[in-house]
Amino acid sequence: MLDSLRSSLTWLHTWSGLLIGSLLFTIFWMGTLSVFDREIDRWMMPETRILMPDSYISMDDIRDAAADFVPADSSRWQFLMPSEREPIIRMYYQGPEIFHRVHLDPNTMEVVEGGETLGATGFFFPFHFSLMLRWNSIGYWLVGLAAMAMMMLLVSGVIIHKKIFIDFFTFRAEKKLSRSSLDLHNVMGVLGLPFHIMITLSGLIIFMSIYLPGVMERTYSGDSSNFTNEAFGDFVQQVANEPGGELVSFETLRAQAEAIWNGSEVYYARIWNQSDANATIEMRRNRDDAVPLNLDLVSFDGDSGEIYTVHESEPVMAAQRWIAGFHFIQFDHWTLRWVYFLLGLAGCALIGSGFVIWFETRRKQHELEGKSGVRIVESLAIASITGIIIATLAFLIANRLLPADAHLMGQSRSDLELWIFFLSWIATAAHAGMRSAPKTNAWVEQCGTIAAFSVVAVLLNWITTGDHLLSAFSDGLWAVAGIDLVLLANALLAYAVMRRLAQTRASKISPTEASPCQEIDQIGTEVGI
């Protein structure tokens, strides 16, 4: 404990932010991209750039189409009905060894062939909450730890901010980097506070069963399946190990489920043990028209169509689903989708500027004392901020450059895309380590790379699919046009930052420049060093 609460919290804010900042930036960046995951999927999967059919889509037609490729003895298969954001039928089925993903064109019920990729729904979204580290749920725990740290950083940040009301609308962009970064950090943190708190807290609540398993174990006497059955309505009949007849008409079940929900549509169906006498079919209720990520489902007997269970969340779970719905933003609301995206970027700016404050306020002191702390932290910050953006763009570029049947040393096309993402990220970290010395400028070079990669991604989309910006607009491919526009805006922003940083560097090495020590000392006092 230091001499006052504010000093102690400043110390905690500074060092925990430094320790966890890279992980937090990764989570915020991937979460922000996940707001538009289905739109990025359309960009990365050109074969799915289909316009929604005007005619009714029969679930029986989907069942008949699935019979051509889903193995008869598959233990599970499921599909999502097409929507405005995802105008294809996304289907998954359990094969003899692995779980497959296929897309059907709702106009023809034909399988849509294309280059294998995880896209944003298969990579950006799960990376955001699991870091793709599934072993012992370690990724979930790291993300949970980061979320707890974020909550602490937000609360301590408010307490240690001495001029929270005076500086409410203050951003002195023309001042030294240390001052403008501190202003940016305060503006994004204070003005975006309600969103940052709610998005972080809701992220923790979503994975309550992972973070607080003891509560479920004690309440349900150690049997977690009782919890999932009660909370999520999971129900599958015991396998009879006897051959079943032909599955009942899906359209009949759909009509029954929609009648129970007063006309609300079915968006998802799952079929368990389809060839067994005890096959189970599950229909789930649409989530477009309300905030809660509802768990409403009806389970039917696959042979007779008899209703087994009708599940609706109990009050506590309904509250949890409202919070989950707030976080996952699966509802149909374009204004909120853009607002979430912009506030997600504000969160990234908050975390990134925190790094800059740390090393800019210590740079002179560390140079004088011959310490390497600033150089190490700056390299880490470069790899965490510009590095992950470059890796993301490399992932998009690889998606457009790899042939549809690409494979290498047993790695599939989607594996190769992931390799390119992680190798690019490692390369940016190596570059940051080598080029963050005082007379070099890794920031400028990586911002230039971001600008160039963004433009290259847009050009490659045009060259490989023919869907340039104008044709995407005229063909009604709003998702593709939107992603191209965001990439171009990203290029412009990165170029502007690169110019500003290059000018700052040029002025810094100019011998006529006055010493910035006095102002940095003042900022150092403000941030408590």
Added chain:
Amino acid sequence: MITLGGFVLAYIGFVMLAMTQSRPRKLLCEASKQSALRKLCYQCSGSLLLLCSLILIIADEGWSFGSIVWGTIISLAAISVTLTITFATESFRKIVHVVGL
């Protein structure tokens, strides 16, 4: 469209609140000092505009969506006011002069 209206109300409300603070006022007005009554007027009208934006959005979107829309767009409106003051100071100064804030 109603949401945009709510955003505009929140934006103007935050401009009013910004005008009660010394640093933005110094940037945007010739006379940076203001009477206590004038300051109170700005604070009340700014708060009232924020309340109007809340009522408008809740009336249009309902409590479930409306609370999220309002809770997020006020952040966006406040950040927009800050960025406008920073990057469009001259234009902002002219508007403030014309409106007579």
